[in-house]
Amino acid sequence: MNQTAPMPAPESSDQADSSVIALIPRINIHAFCEEQSTATAIQAGGNDRRMSKAHLDVHLGGILAAIQVYQQQQTPDVLIVETKKSRDEVMSELGHLAQVCEPTTKVIIIGQINDVVLYRDLIKAGISEYMVAPINEMQLIELIAGMFDDPGAEPVGRVMAFVGAKGGVGSSTIAHNVGWYIANKLASDTVIADLDMAFGTTGLDFNSDGIQGIAEALGAPDRIDQVLIDRLLTKCTDKLSLLLSPSTIDRDVKVEKDALETVLDVVRKNVPYVVVDVPNIWAPWSKHTLAHADDVIIVSTPELASLRNTKNLVDHLKTVRKNDAEPIIVLNQVGLPKRPEVPVGEFAKAVGITPSFVIPHDALTFGTASSNGQMVFEVSAKAEGAQQLVMLAEKLTGREPQKKASKMKMPSILEKLKGLGKK
Numbered sequence: 027m028n029q030t031a032p033m034p035a036p037e038s039s040d041q042a043d044s045s046v047i048a049l050i051p052r053i054n055i056h057a058f059c060e061e062q063s064t065a066t067a068i069q070a071g072g073n074d075r076r077m078s079k080a081h082l083d084v085h086l087g088g089i090l091a092a093i094q095v096y097q098q099q100q101t102p103d104v105l106i107v108e109t110k111k112s113r114d115e116v117m118s119e120l121g122h123l124a125q126v127c128e129p130t131t132k133v134i135i136i137g138q139i140n141d142v143v144l145y146r147d148l149i150k151a152g153i154s155e156y157m158v159a160p161i162n163e164m165q166l167i168e169l170i171a172g173m174f175d176d177p178g179a180e181p182v183g184r185v186m187a188f189v190g191a192k193g194g195v196g197s198s199t200i201a202h203n204v205g206w207y208i209a210n211k212l213a214s215d216t217v218i219a220d221l222d223m224a225f226g227t228t229g230l231d232f233n234s235d236g237i238q239g240i241a242e243a244l245g246a247p248d249r250i251d252q253v254l255i256d257r258l259l260t261k262c263t264d265k266l267s268l269l270l271s272p273s274t275i276d277r278d279v280k281v282e283k284d285a286l287e288t289v290l291d292v293v294r295k296n297v298p299y300v301v302v303d304v305p306n307i308w309a310p311w312s313k314h315t316l317a318h319a320d321d322v323i324i325v326s327t328p329e330l331a332s333l334r335n336t337k338n339l340v341d342h343l344k345t346v347r348k349n350d351a352e353p354i355i356v357l358n359q360v361g362l363p364k365r366p367e368v369p370v371g372e373f374a375k376a377v378g379i380t381p382s383f384v385i386p387h388d389a390l391t392f393g394t395a396s397s398n399g400q401m402v403f404e405v406s407a408k409a410e411g412a413q414q415l416v417m418l419a420e421k422l423t424g425r426e427p428q429k430k431a432s433k434m435k436m437p438s439i440l441e442k443l444k445g446l447g448k449k
């Protein structure tokens with residue numbers, strides 16, 4: 027506890043925008059609750075990806091139990107204590123807690139009384155924050171993140187993970203086009219990281235044979251820092267850099283999930299957008315990358331196997347990313363001549379999420395782009411697929427989506443699809 031400047035009053039909104047909350051650093055957080063429901067809420071917060079680096083211990087017993095414990099051991103970086111007592115009793119128990127509490131420990135009180143005078147008294151007494159029960163786990167995360175958010179620190183970039191429901195659905199193509207568009211048309215620095223060690227297509231798609239950066243970085247997990255990553259990035263255009271994979275079967279690259287997370291953390295310190303091309307491989311590192319990304323984009327096709335895999339991915343991501351927006355689904359290669367397809371509506375119903383973008387099969391545009399090492403926008407900016415990808419890039423970067431375009435285009439495509447499904 028300390029006597030420094032009081033924190034601002036607690037947020038009045040009970041729905042924090044979880045997509046903008048900073049990550050909580052490697053700190054110790056201990057909680058002593060009175061109510062099991064509070065303990066459960068805090069523990070649920072601990073399972074959120076933003077808390078994954080922090081070490082959380084939750085106990086019952088309130089302030090008195092905390093006082094007992096900290097007579098023997100040091101207080102953590104953040105101490106959360108719940109009390110059901112009246113104002114005077116709270117202040118007196120806190121007096122005892124203060125005697126065992128390190129000055130650097132930030133204390134959060136959870137109480138029953140919604141009273142501004144009590145709040146002010148607590149802040150004056152050196153308490154960092156006061157929350158009224160029942161607490162919302164995301165509010166707690168936001169509060170703790172805010173305490174450690176260094177205003178002088180570099181802003182942290184968004185990690186956007188693209189994954190295909192199965193191989194060949196166009197996930198890499200879409201990731202590369204979106205990354206290129208953000209860098210070259212929306213003018214934001216972007217890195218595209220290719221995690222497909224053996225079969226990666228980023229080098230081909232951008233006509234680039236630069237350094238196989240990601241393998242170098244993963245091979246030296248202890249040396250991963252800004253200097254190393256800068257050396258391993260291949261510059262593609264003014265604002266676009268690539269972290270290329272070896273894309274060869276002659277080399278075994280061991281991918282460790284923690285090393286990969288460190289690589290992406292270092293990359294995101296320097297650029298606002300990191301597009302991660304996650305191959306269709308179910309491994310600890312791919313699961314971890316999808317679970318921890320800011321945005322997940324699942325690229326799928328209107329076929330049974332893709333549908334099943336999309337549903338499984340969505341169900342998994344909903345459980346490991348409880349406090350995040352649903353993954354964005356892109357239905358690609360729709361309308362492949364003569365192929366029986368699952369209609370969009372049925373796909374949406376089965377998966378539980380309506381695809382946000384529907385891209386027609388367009389062998390000419392995509393094929394030309396692919397064989398020339400170009401982007402679809404360069405081949406045909408007017409193509410429906412190119413326009414859908416513009417909207418995806420705009421959605422991911424929070425630029426105003428082209429509402430008119432989407433309203434005009436979607437129904438006609440959906441109509442076409444409905445027709446196709448019936449054939």
Ligand SMILES: Nc1ncnc2c1ncn2[C@@H]1O[C@H](COP(=O)(O)OP(=O)(O)O)[C@@H](O)[C@H]1O
Binds near residue numbers: 196197200359360396
């Ligand atoms: N909408 C589309 N229409 C036609 N071809 C496409 C479309 N999207 C992607 N492709 C092509 O499909 C192939 C596989 O794409 P790729 O991005 O490598 O798939 P993934 O990364 O999912 O395995 C590429 O040749 C690509 O050009």
Ligand SMILES: [Mg+2]
Binds near residue numbers: 197198222227305
């Ligand atoms: Mg791929």
